[in-house]
Amino acid sequence: MLNCIRRRSSSIATCKHAGFSEPSMANSSRMQNVVPRPGFSALHRLRKKRKGQRVKDPLDDLLLKTLTSQRAMEERFLQMEERRFQRDLDVEERRMQLEQRRFELEREHEFRMFDVFAQMLSILKRSHGGASPSLAMPRGLDFSQTLSELTGRVGGGDQRGPRAGRLAVSRGDTCGFCPPEGFRRSPYLSARGNVANIFRGSDEEGYKAYHADKYDEDTNPNGIINFGTSENKLCFDLMSKRLKEQLTQTDMNLMEPLLLQYPDWKGHMFLREEVARFLTYYCKAPAPLKAENVIVLNGCGSLFSALATVLCDPGEAVLIATPFYGGITQSVFLYGNVKLVYAYLDSKITGTSTRPFQLTVEKLEKALQDAQAEGETVRALILLNPQNPLGDIYSLSELRDYLEFAKRHELHVIVDEIYMLSVFDESATFHSVLGMDRLPDPQRTHVMWGISKDFAVSGIRFGTLYTENQDVANAVASLCYFHGVCGPVQHKVAQLLRDREWINQVYLRANRARLKAAHTYVTDELKTLGVPFLNRNAGFFVWIDFRKYLRTGTFEEEMLLWRRFLDNKVLLSCGKAFECSEPGWFRIIFADKTHRLQLGMQRIRKVLEEREQEILSEEKEQPCQSDQDGKADSTDEVIFVSRHQESSCAGSSNLSDLIGLLQQQMRSSDWLQKNTAEQLA
Numbered sequence: 001m002l003n004c005i006r007r008r009s010s011s012i013a014t015c016k017h018a019g020f021s022e023p024s025m026a027n028s029s030r031m032q033n034v035v036p037r038p039g040f041s042a043l044h045r046l047r048k049k050r051k052g053q054r055v056k057d058p059l060d061d062l063l064l065k066t067l068t069s070q071r072a073m074e075e076r077f078l079q080m081e082e083r084r085f086q087r088d089l090d091v092e093e094r095r096m097q098l099e100q101r102r103f104e105l106e107r108e109h110e111f112r113m114f115d116v117f118a119q120m121l122s123i124l125k126r127s128h129g130g131a132s133p134s135l136a137m138p139r140g141l142d143f144s145q146t147l148s149e150l151t152g153r154v155g156g157g158d159q160r161g162p163r164a165g166r167l168a169v170s171r172g173d174t175c176g177f178c179p180p181e182g183f184r185r186s187p188y189l190s191a192r193g194n195v196a197n198i199f200r201g202s203d204e205e206g207y208k209a210y211h212a213d214k215y216d217e218d219t220n221p222n223g224i225i226n227f228g229t230s231e232n233k234l235c236f237d238l239m240s241k242r243l244k245e246q247l248t249q250t251d252m253n254l255m256e257p258l259l260l261q262y263p264d265w266k267g268h269m270f271l272r273e274e275v276a277r278f279l280t281y282y283c284k285a286p287a288p289l290k291a292e293n294v295i296v297l298n299g300c301g302s303l304f305s306a307l308a309t310v311l312c313d314p315g316e317a318v319l320i321a322t323p324f325y326g327g328i329t330q331s332v333f334l335y336g337n338v339k340l341v342y343a344y345l346d347s348k349i350t351g352t353s354t355r356p357f358q359l360t361v362e363k364l365e366k367a368l369q370d371a372q373a374e375g376e377t378v379r380a381l382i383l384l385n386p387q388n389p390l391g392d393i394y395s396l397s398e399l400r401d402y403l404e405f406a407k408r409h410e411l412h413v414i415v416d417e418i419y420m421l422s423v424f425d426e427s428a429t430f431h432s433v434l435g436m437d438r439l440p441d442p443q444r445t446h447v448m449w450g451i452s453k454d455f456a457v458s459g460i461r462f463g464t465l466y467t468e469n470q471d472v473a474n475a476v477a478s479l480c481y482f483h484g485v486c487g488p489v490q491h492k493v494a495q496l497l498r499d500r501e502w503i504n505q506v507y508l509r510a511n512r513a514r515l516k517a518a519h520t521y522v523t524d525e526l527k528t529l530g531v532p533f534l535n536r537n538a539g540f541f542v543w544i545d546f547r548k549y550l551r552t553g554t555f556e557e558e559m560l561l562w563r564r565f566l567d568n569k570v571l572l573s574c575g576k577a578f579e580c581s582e583p584g585w586f587r588i589i590f591a592d593k594t595h596r597l598q599l600g601m602q603r604i605r606k607v608l609e610e611r612e613q614e615i616l617s618e619e620k621e622q623p624c625q626s627d628q629d630g631k632a633d634s635t636d637e638v639i640f641v642s643r644h645q646e647s648s649c650a651g652s653s654n655l656s657d658l659i660g661l662l663q664q665q666m667r668s669s670d671w672l673q674k675n676t677a678e679q680l681a
Helices: 002-018 022-026 030-031 039-053 058-127 143-151 164-173 192-210 236-244 269-282 300-311 327-334 360-373 395-410 469-477 487-498 498-528 555-567 594-621 655-668
Strands: 294-297 315-323 339-344 378-386 413-414 445-450 463-467 542-547 587-588
Touching: 002 327, 192 327, 236 300, 236 498, 236 594, 269 294, 269 463, 269 487, 294 300, 294 469, 300 327, 300 378, 300 445, 300 463, 300 469, 300 655, 327 339, 360 378, 360 395, 378 395, 378 655, 395 413, 463 469, 487 498, 498 542, 498 594, 555 594
Parallel strands: 315 339, 315 378, 378 413, 413 445
Antiparallel strands: 294 463, 445 463, 542 587
16 A cells, blocks of 8 residues: 555656646547637636546545645654753753752851851850860951862862862761861861861860760769760670680680681671571571671771762762761761761651651652752662661561662662660560561662670671672672771671570670660659650660750750750760751760769759759749740650640649649758668669
């Protein structure tokens, strides 16, 4: 049929070219026989007769329709090409606008952070009476220029250059940020070296004070008690005995040539096999885990650095929910120049949330979309389970939702399960990602664990990664050259993990009982003080709501309260150190001996009572302006977690007010002085 149409079209084209139509050629012989007649009417009758004799060919209509449709398709195609070209131009223009806007926002953020930093230094200087030269504001210092020098953004430099400055300043907004010696740029360091120096200074003020004046019940009873470092100090006796027992045997103390040589950078195979068996058992894996998927490094901080380096390019980002353990920022940034994108959680129970600070897929989606709208490239998601500092344990359904979200957006998932054996209440059940029947995206799921928390040996740097992605495993292994674990330590860890009977029958039983007792003591004290807190059953920490002790509810006032605790010889961690979005939340570590918990809580009580009296005095001077956000409330699974209430004038007395008044009278009476905790013990 198509060939017939083509031949017909060719014939018609030839005839048209010669100046004839097809019917005129067919009847040319007849026209020669017609005798012309004069007059218009005769010629008209001849044309009418010839027109009536013409037979219409159906192929003509088919050919006409074909050509018409072809022309329409060509016109449509041209229109689509024009639209696509215009759309590409619009997208490129939009991308350029977003890039320009992102750069402007970065610069605004840098200037804003340094302005906050300047204000903070001024506040610290005033709080010290202007006597400390280290806190004095350098004269004529331009913070924006300093940041440009540190990050290389001076003169005609690359406007899209390193984003280290923004991260360093953002990190510098954490608890106790006070750059050493007035924050002077060192001429002996590179730009990255100066940024690393800022990181060092931002974390060290509280810990420098602690190490310089450390509490000891015999030699320094008035020293600082450390409730800020997440260490388990309850089981040092069990671990020290296990690690040094049987000195004459080869159980823990073996020194063979194999342990004195360079190992496989992934770790000795005997240790990796033992780690695979250990994780299979305690993570309740549906199938035995494989030793070739295990990598050993000197701590989970090194694992975060290595994973960020091999999964992200410099300047890209990783998604994480706040509040979170602040050391992750330093781990992913200093080596890999990788940023963190925050999914902010808060204490309000709204939308699909059923508990305070609940992580939901909707919050992850919003954070990811906002980051992408600002031109950020997000490569991975970090999950902490159990969560530090909240103590949350994610259910299986929640874990699956998070992993499905990551799969939809092709994100790697880094799961930190370093507190998995520190669940101290039988009513709570921990679910490991390795225990799931089917992972949504096993090639992008990477699980971390270490012995520093669960086995109370934070001084022994040991962390392990389990991943089924051999490309990731090999890339991380190449960095193990810088983060390896020495052979004798690998032998000790293998022996420790192999002793399943001692772990189950001795250590875990004692550890969980001691954690629960310490947690109960601290939370009972908080209830007595009428202080709201999250009631969780995992980890070494309690997330406490001190918002009612902040008159204005700002991070500057939070910092002043933190410093007030430190001045009264107790070190806590404030919420800004965990990037909490609400000022006034603090983390306290309860995994400590009873006498230190008692003395530390007495010092905390003293600070809170003094602050409460100051607020009452201010309220008397300014009536009907009290902030009720800090009042305690109860929910089904959270004890003493505050729900925000509208501010009201005096006179609306309720049960919590009466309880608080009674507690204050009890604390001010002679009964507690005559019946101390030591006497009761």
